[in-house]
Amino acid sequence: MSGKGADRKIDYIEFNVADIAKSKAFYGSAFGWTFTDYGAEYCEFQDGRLTGGFTTLAPVSAKGGPLVILFADDLEDALSRVEEAGGTIEKPIFSFPGGRRFQFADPDGYELAVWSDR
Numbered sequence: 001m002s003g004k005g006a007d008r009k010i011d012y013i014e015f016n017v018a019d020i021a022k023s024k025a026f027y028g029s030a031f032g033w034t035f036t037d038y039g040a041e042y043c044e045f046q047d048g049r050l051t052g053g054f055t056t057l058a059p060v061s062a063k064g065g066p067l068v069i070l071f072a073d074d075l076e077d078a079l080s081r082v083e084e085a086g087g088t089i090e091k092p093i094f095s096f097p098g099g100r101r102f103q104f105a106d107p108d109g110y111e112l113a114v115w116s117d118r
Helices: 020-031 075-084
Strands: 012-016 034-037 042-046 051-055 068-071 088-096 099-105 111-116
Touching: 020 034, 020 042, 020 051, 020 075, 075 088, 075 099, 075 111, 088 111
Parallel strands: 012 051, 068 111
Antiparallel strands: 034 042, 042 051, 088 099, 099 111
């Protein structure tokens, strides 16, 4: 985890997952994330801008809470990658003030969104 310069900023996101290998395969395929394993129950991910983790130390609780939103230059390509990686589209591409986005569920049922400029 980071330290200096992270005051009052989101620093880390952690997902409780059922299967770390399955989560790595999904996010690696859909978004190109890279990973560092720390034993059988924890894996850190890097998306090129933010670091987080996958853990099996707590039960999956995919519903509720804040919505994690990723950015994509090409929204249609991102949607295709999510589907090809095994994600489920929960809300197809729609417009909102400032851009367009879609929402999807990952293999554990976490709902995330991807947005792009108009």
